[in-house]
Amino acid sequence: MDELVLKEQIADETEMSRRAFLQGTGLLLGFALTGASTESVFAAPASQVVENEVTGAFAPNGFIRINPTGAVTLVIPMIEMGQGVYTSLSMLLAEELEVKLDQIQVQHAPPNHALYVNSIIGIQNTGGSASVRAFWTPLRQAGAVGRNLLIAAAAKRWNVDPATCRAKDGVVFDASGSKHLRYGELAKAAAKLPVPPAANVKLKDPKDFTLIGTRAKRVDSSIKVDGRALYGIDTRLPGMKVAAVAISPVLGGKAKTVDEKAALAVKGVRQVVNIDETVAVVADHTGAAKKGLEAAAITWDDGPNGKVSNADIVKQLEEESKKPGAVARNVGDVGKALAEAAQRVDAIYQVPFLAHAAMEPMNCTVHLQKDRCDIWVGTQAPTITQSQVAELTGLPKDAIKIHNHLIGGGFGRRLEADGTILAVKIAKHVDGPVKVIWSREEDIQHDMYRPYYLDRLSAGLDAAGKPVAWTHRIAGSSVMARYYPPYVKDGLDPDAIEAAAEPPYALPNIHVDFVRVEPRGVRTSWWRGVGPTHNVFVVESFIDELAHAAKQDPVAYRKGLLGHNPRALAVLLLAAEKAGWGSPLPARHGCGISVQFAYGSYTSQVAEVEVAADGSVKVKRIVCAIDCGMYVNPDTIEAQVQGGTLFGLTAALHGSITFKDGRVEQSNFDSYLPMRIDEVPVVETHLIRNAEAPGGIGEAPTAIVSAAVTNAIFAATGKRLRSLPIDMDSLKSSS
Amino acid sequence: MAITLKINGTPHEVDVDGDIPLLWVLRDVLGMTGTKFGCGQALCGACTVHLDGQPVRSCQTPVDSVGDSAITTIEAIGKTPQGAALQKVWLELEVVQCGYCQSGQIMSAAALLKDTPKPTDDDIDAAMSGNVCRCGTYQRIRAAIKHAAGV
Ligand code: FES
Ligand code: FES
Numbered sequence: 040m041d042e043l044v045l046k047e048q049i050a051d052e053t054e055m056s057r058r059a060f061l062q063g064t065g066l067l068l069g070f071a072l073t074g075a076s077t078e079s080v081f082a083a084p085a086s087q088v089v090e091n092e093v094t095g096a097f098a099p100n101g102f103i104r105i106n107p108t109g110a111v112t113l114v115i116p117m118i119e120m121g122q123g124v125y126t127s128l129s130m131l132l133a134e135e136l137e138v139k140l141d142q143i144q145v146q147h148a149p150p151n152h153a154l155y156v157n158s159i160i161g162i163q164n165t166g167g168s169a170s171v172r173a174f175w176t177p178l179r180q181a182g183a184v185g186r187n188l189l190i191a192a193a194a195k196r197w198n199v200d201p202a203t204c205r206a207k208d209g210v211v212f213d214a215s216g217s218k219h220l221r222y223g224e225l226a227k228a229a230a231k232l233p234v235p236p237a238a239n240v241k242l243k244d245p246k247d248f249t250l251i252g253t254r255a256k257r258v259d260s261s262i263k264v265d266g267r268a269l270y271g272i273d274t275r276l277p278g279m280k281v282a283a284v285a286i287s288p289v290l291g292g293k294a295k296t297v298d299e300k301a302a303l304a305v306k307g308v309r310q311v312v313n314i315d316e317t318v319a320v321v322a323d324h325t326g327a328a329k330k331g332l333e334a335a336a337i338t339w340d341d342g343p344n345g346k347v348s349n350a351d352i353v354k355q356l357e358e359e360s361k362k363p364g365a366v367a368r369n370v371g372d373v374g375k376a377l378a379e380a381a382q383r384v385d386a387i388y389q390v391p392f393l394a395h396a397a398m399e400p401m402n403c404t405v406h407l408q409k410d411r412c413d414i415w416v417g418t419q420a421p422t423i424t425q426s427q428v429a430e431l432t433g434l435p436k437d438a439i440k441i442h443n444h445l446i447g448g449g450f451g452r453r454l455e456a457d458g459t460i461l462a463v464k465i466a467k468h469v470d471g472p473v474k475v476i477w478s479r480e481e482d483i484q485h486d487m488y489r490p491y492y493l494d495r496l497s498a499g500l501d502a503a504g505k506p507v508a509w510t511h512r513i514a515g516s517s518v519m520a521r522y523y524p525p526y527v528k529d530g531l532d533p534d535a536i537e538a539a540a541e542p543p544y545a546l547p548n549i550h551v552d553f554v555r556v557e558p559r560g561v562r563t564s565w566w567r568g569v570g571p572t573h574n575v576f577v578v579e580s581f582i583d584e585l586a587h588a589a590k591q592d593p594v595a596y597r598k599g600l601l602g603h604n605p606r607a608l609a610v611l612l613l614a615a616e617k618a619g620w621g622s623p624l625p626a627r628h629g630c631g632i633s634v635q636f637a638y639g640s641y642t643s644q645v646a647e648v649e650v651a652a653d654g655s656v657k658v659k660r661i662v663c664a665i666d667c668g669m670y671v672n673p674d675t676i677e678a679q680v681q682g683g684t685l686f687g688l689t690a691a692l693h694g695s696i697t698f699k700d701g702r703v704e705q706s707n708f709d710s711y712l713p714m715r716i717d718e719v720p721v722v723e724t725h726l727i728r729n730a731e732a733p734g735g736i737g738e739a740p741t742a743i744v745s746a747a748v749t750n751a752i753f754a755a756t757g758k759r760l761r762s763l764p765i766d767m768d769s770l771k772s773s774s
Numbered sequence: 775m776a777i778t779l780k781i782n783g784t785p786h787e788v789d790v791d792g793d794i795p796l797l798w799v800l801r802d803v804l805g806m807t808g809t810k811f812g813c814g815q816a817l818c819g820a821c822t823v824h825l826d827g828q829p830v831r832s833c834q835t836p837v838d839s840v841g842d843s844a845i846t847t848i849e850a851i852g853k854t855p856q857g858a859a860l861q862k863v864w865l866e867l868e869v870v871q872c873g874y875c876q877s878g879q880i881m882s883a884a885a886l887l888k889d890t891p892k893p894t895d896d897d898i899d900a901a902m903s904g905n906v907c908r909c910g911t912y913q914r915i916r917a918a919i920k921h922a923a924g925v
Contacts, residue, residue: 083852121872121909256868263873264861264880266808266848273807281802306791326790326798398812398820398874398908447874448908479813674868682871685910708817708906716912717899
């Protein structure tokens with residue numbers, strides 16, 4: 040009976056604290072449906088994402104804010120851009136803090152390196168599939184510190200040993216369960232207690248987790264189904280103007296003529312701002328700004344990059360890749376092994392420039408004043424953005440206020456501050472706040488692209504077909520050398536070679552090197568990973584070539600080379616089994632497999648394709664096995680596997696940015712094609728459960744899918760594709 | 775030029791050029807930011823609203839072409855039975871990722887279910903292939919539409 044009473048009390052208290060928390064924060068009630076006439080009408084749950092900074096009476100660290108009203112706000116150090124991090128990081132905190140996920144609200148962290156640095160990246164950046172990996176321990180510790188202090192405050196009030204008390208769902212109970220205090224009631228007292236060092240608090244045994252590992256509901260869903268979610272592009276401020284921009288179509292070019300008069304004649308247009316490389320038309324609303332920009336009929340002086348072309352970029356890569364590069368790995372004697380091999384296989388692989396094309400086009404709102412600069416933007420790199428704006432404006436860093444927002448798709452694009460810098464340059468000429476919006480065409484044509492890479496590979500097989508020699512040279516841009524030079528030592532970009540320097544297979548003699556080649560007139564950057572997005576395609580295609588040369592089944596061949604690598608072997612076998620590997624298929628159907636270790640996770644995929652007589656490829660099914668160690672939310676993982684796979688598959692089937700006369704030849708979704716609902720395969724996820732350290736998930740499925748598909752195309756047609764995107768013309772049936 | 779628009783049951787007067795797309799009137803002039811800008815060329819569906827119950831791309835709908843038609847946006851689609859059912863299922867199946875495309879997805883799906891209460895896969899393909907999702911939530915969108923329709 041006691042237990043029943045306790046349960047009821049908890050339910051009651053929770054409801055009370057929930058109500059208190061809702062009342063205490065008017066912001067949460069921003070939207071209520073009125074005039075609802077039928078019961079079936081959807082009543083929107085309150086928003087759990089708060090835009091304005093919340094200060095708490097109890098704030099034991101950077102992540103927890105608890106008010107006397109009972110409002111529990113979690114400050115999330117990484118930004119939400121769809122990957123589910125507001126939910127997964129909240130789960131880490133809530134598990135130890137002992138609050139339920141529907142008792143919390145979340146808030147974007149401000150730029151603060153000391154409080155919010157991602158320990159894997161070394162910057163307060165959201166990227167590299169590193170959020171859960173980096174914060175797995177610190178956020179649980181932060182939650183446990185909070186819980187300990189709240190329990191200590193209750194124990195002090197009751198004059199009992201804290202060890203006899205326990206916390207659950209935002210309430211502290213004494214040993215008997217008869218006394219209880221809500222977190223809100225304890226907030227002020229807990230705030231006065233000395234905070235124990237995070238490393239000293241005892242964390243839960245994973246077997247006692249009640250939240251981590253469950254399919255907890257996303258905290259950001261409800262505001263995303265009824266238009267309430269606020270992205271950077273939704274910023275509205277009193278007196279705000281909107282600017283549409285035209286950026287020089289050639290990098291480094293300048294506006295030659297601008298018909299300002301015609302632009303200003305458009306109703307609602309207030310101002311034309313002409314700065315280096317960019318013309319902005321400032322107006323009362325975007326419609327007028329765009330109309331004004333068109334009326335301005337800008338002509339351009341192309342500058343030094345007016346002749347840049349893809350053909351020249353590729354030629355340069357072909358030449359430079361003949362020279363040795365920075366050595367990423369050198370084991371055994373590759374030269375000798377290659378010379379003595381029974382069979383030799385050589386190949387050149389190429390992957391194209393890729394745009395991000397996130398659904399929310401680039402945008403940034405700036406209010407520059409004499410002594411401060413406010414910025415409303417969704418950014419994956421708040422501290423970098425803050426520093427760059429400080430440099431540009433000459434203002435101190437703490438005068439640069441970054442109001443971060445939900446991002447309508449990041450994929451690495453928002454790791455760059457270029458959009459914010461451009462907006463600040465425009466804002467220098469505008470009185471009052473101005474929102475700078477890029478058109479989709481500007482967004483695609485002035486992206487910072489996943490680099491074009493050209494790879495040369497050679498392998499030697501022994502008489503039994505085993506690879507005794509493996510050489511792999513990667514040539515292309517180094518994003519890391521520009522973005523974070525300290526990570527590049529002796530010319531070696533650790534990202535550009537990830538998943539190439541250490542293929543999962545037993546390779547007794549291996550040599551991998553990297554030649555940095557920067558394309559002229561093209562800006563390169565991160566793209567849902569960089570290195571593995573191209574290296575896994577190359578390595579997994581080439582190992583498939585070796586299996587074929589050895590006349591062995593692709594799964595059996597890989598299996599024979601993974602005896603030393605049990606986790607890689609396990610995902611390979613699981614994917615093959617779930618896909619029904621080896622079952623007979625009709626003509627021009629095929630299955631392909633790929634395996635990868637990247638971002639701390641082991642992944643394997645099987646793709647099943649059908650290639651029509653006209654060469655068109657239909658990907659019918661993707662089966663993905665993944666071992667990402669201990670995980671937080673399996674539903675998020677499945678969502679990331681589905682979405683990440685489609686992101687990579689879209690690129691493999693359609694993605695290519697090309698240059699002609701210095702200009703990007705693609706411009707909108709009719710020339711840079713996204714996959715649509717009628718084209719996508721079903722993606723199945725099979726998750727391995729174990730107690731290994733957590734691995735990343737956001738980028739792994741993107742990197743692995745293309746090789747599975749091209750290997751399947753080889754199985755279906757006998758045609759080996761060594762470049763992306765898939766050239767469907769080359770797959771036409773001759774019969 | 776003063777134009778009166780009937781949006782979610784309420785009349786709004788705006789003073790803009792007649793050729794300005796409805797999208798910017800909703801978002802910038804009236805502050806209804808739930809309707810999203812994705813491409814401006816009727817290629818992505820992010821800006822989908824209903825005119826008299828029919829889905830249209832507001833980025834390619836001049837505001838003076840709307841006339842007396844009743845405009846429904848994502849902010850009020852939950853007041854229709856289809857919209858309410860879809861929003862509920864969207865949450866149950868955790869469809870959203872970044873969420874940016876989802877206003878448009880739900881508007882297109884609501885129009886589909888109004889005309890075709892029991893859609894087939896082909897019906898879903900036809901009605902939804904104008905809506906791009908770069909996060910790749912299509913699998914769950916399809917499941918959610920079927921779930922809401924009880925098929
Ligand atoms: S913004 Fe209208 S269809 Fe893309
Ligand atoms: S959920 Fe991000 S674009 Fe669809």
